[in-house]
Amino acid sequence: MPLNLNPNFDEHRWVINIRRALEEELDEDDNESSACIFNVPKTLMCSDPESYTPHQVAIGPYHHWRPELFEMGRCKLVAAKRTQKQLQCLKFQDLVQQLIKLEPKIRACYHKFLDFSGETLTWMMAIDASFLLDFLQIYVIREGKTLSRHNAILRDIVMLENQIPFFILKKMLEFQFQSLESADDVLLSMLMGLYKEISPFKMMQDLPKIELSDCPHLLDFLYHMFVPKSEGPTEIIDVEDHCEADEQGMERFFWGSNFVKQLLKNLLLSRPVKAIVKLPWTMLSNLPGFSILKHLVTFFCFSNNIEENKSENESSKISKPPLVEEITIPSVSELSKAGVRFSPTNGNISTISFDVDCVTFYLPTISLDLNTEVILRNLVAYEASNASGPLVFTRYTELMNGIIDTEDDVKLLRERGIILNRLKSDEEAARLWNGMSKSIRLTKVPFLDEVIEDINKYYDGRWLVKIRKFMKHHVFSSWQFLTLLAAILLLFLMMLQAFCALYGCSRSFRIRRTQRLS
Structure with a gap:
């Protein structure tokens, strides 16, 4: 069981938790490695806190004491009363007593230390599980068609820090249906209805078969629906023949x-x-124009050899x-x-x-x-x-x-x-x-x-x-290209000056101008 050695906690409760942790026998399945409900990594939380923080309802202990979520407490109590009616001769307190036996297993599912007493934690789990099951029933009754006001709750129940273990939901359904197999079937039908409602990949035809025993909570179930372990063959939607000849x-x-x-x-x-x-290529290649020509030949004609050498180096x-x-x-x-x-x-x-x-x-x-x-x-x-x-x-x-x-x-x-x-x-x-x-x-x-x-x-x-790419890297961003342009421009001006000095451009220009004026 995870411990919290922070001295700011109540000293009496801290001593009780330490003593109980030392007295408990270590089991192979009761350790921190079985944690499946985590805190959102800080780097992700800082990027967009609104996507990871529930706004309507707290499911589980991480956000239970937030005052802005207390309003949903009434809805949770209503759901708990409905669950009590479905328990027939049993009382809701009897269900809580059964969950108390699972307290170490419940605590082991959470990566963060839970500063609650055993009784508080189990009551919290029982009421939140009742609310979640009551909410999920709408996907079985209405075949996945929900009202828009449920969108806020939908966002909350898929958040990482707002999860509760599946074995608690199964335990409550088992009390209602008197059978573990019936409880699994009902829970699976609820989850499949939820999946069809919120799944981004709505065009999927062959849905993967997932065992609920392999999924610790709702978000893990959705993850394995999107990223299944056994991947089938790819089926392409035949919009048109992409291999036929066209204008391109x-x-x-x-x-x-x-x-x-x-x-x-x-x-x-x-x-x-x-x-x-x-020819003395080494000397000529240092000139601006020949340098660009060298890059041009290498880039277009021998790029494949360079890429092959890179791929060989990267393969290792x-x-x-x-x-x-x-x-x-x-x-x-x-x-x-x-x-x-x-x-x-x-x-x-x-x-x-x-x-x-x-x-x-x-x-x-x-x-x-x-x-x-x-x-x-x-x-x-x-x-x-x-x-x-x-x-x-x-x-x-x-x-x-x-x-x-x-x-x-x-x-x-x-x-x-x-x-x-x-x-x-x-x-x-x-x-x-x-x-x-x-x-x-x-x-x-x-x-x-x-x-x-x-x-x-x-x-x-x-x-x-x-x-x-060549124009970008070797021409426009190259000082050699600018030098080449300047040299060509200077050479052109020198040739123009020599031509005018030889044939008297200024004299002929004056004669033509005089003729026009006359």
């Missing part, structure tokens, strides 16, 4: 293939070029965490101008892929509404706090943040059916993605990293992109 087909073949590149290589390896190479660093630069990716508008098509899928984030042959970027359809940002942020916070493996969902939000920069990017994805925008405008949707915090730690996500690498490789291989 010849352009993509000509510039995207190695035809022009091979032609230039053959030209550079010809005899005339070899003869030029025999697969196990290392990625650098921040490796997450960069062109925006939707830039990719669209480079010939990349976007197509929606009816799966989860495991269906993200990039087809090089069809030049098509496949992304799952996601619905954006008032609750989406809170759900996404708390899933990222839970993954960062709980997962020891790759941060798959976090990398997905970073990918979307990378390809969406402006409202034009959102508009393109919306027109392709990838984003179902139920917010006020595309600009608000762009702010949602751009406001998502970065991961608190960098990690490798193989299938997403491969997609990002393939897209960057295709984009950087486009000739128009290469020309733009």
Whole structure:
């Protein structure tokens, strides 16, 4: 059981907690490693506190004593009375007595020390669980169709710090239905109705099968619905045939293939070029104009060799965490101008892929509404706090943040059916993605990293992109290019001066002017 040695707590309670902790026998399952309900990491909390702090109702102990949430206490008592009616011959106090036996297990679920007595904690859990179950029943009765006034409560119950363990909900349902199997079935139907209501991935057809015994609380259930352990095959929504020939087909073949590149290589390896190479190239290459020419030849003709050498060096660093630069990716508008098509899928984030042959970027359809940002942020916070493996969902939000920069990017994805925008405008949707915090730690996500690498490789291989990059790095931002322009201008002026001195430009100009005046 986690301890708090802060002397500001009540001394008598502190001594009781220490004595009880020392007298308890250590079990394999009763330790701090079983904690599943965490505090939001400070780096994420500081970015947007409103998305992690409940505004209507406190579920569990973390926010229980906040005065602004006391108003929902009446609704909780009403839900507790309804639960008591459903207990038939039992009283609500009998249920609390059963939960007292689970007090050590309850405390072990929370990462933060709970400065409550055992009786206070169990009563709190029983009442909050009654309210949560009473609220979730609406998704079974109305088949997931809820009223708009429930949106505020929906946002609160998916927050990381507002969770209670599932075994408490199961215990209460078991008292009502006299069967653990019936309790699991009822709870699962409630959770599936909730999922269909708030899920951003509403186009998913094949929902993953999840065992409630593997999910410690509601937010973990939602996380495994979005990022399932067993990933099925990708199913693409057939909007149109993306591999058919179009007006961009010849352009993509000509510039995207190695035809022009091979032609230039053959030209550079010809005899005339070899003869030029025999000149004092080292001395000439130091001149401004020849230096740019050297960069031009290297950049366009031998960039593949450089990229291959880089890939060989990077292959030895697969196990290392990625650098921040490796997450960069062109925006939707830039990719669209480079010939990349976007197509929606009816799966989860495991269906993200990039087809090089069809030049098509496949992304799952996601619905954006008032609750989406809170759900996404708390899933990222839970993954960062709980997962020891790759941060798959976090990398997905970073990918979307990378390809969406402006409202034009959102508009393109919306027109392709990838984003179902139920917010006020595309600009608000762009702010949602751009406001998502970065991961608190960098990690490798193989299938997403491969997609990002393939897209960057295709984009950087486009000739128009290469020309733009070359002009930016080696021309416009190069002092050598400015020196070359100044030298050409000076040479032109000197030639003009010599020509005028030889042929008398000023004299002829005066004669023509005199003739016009006359």
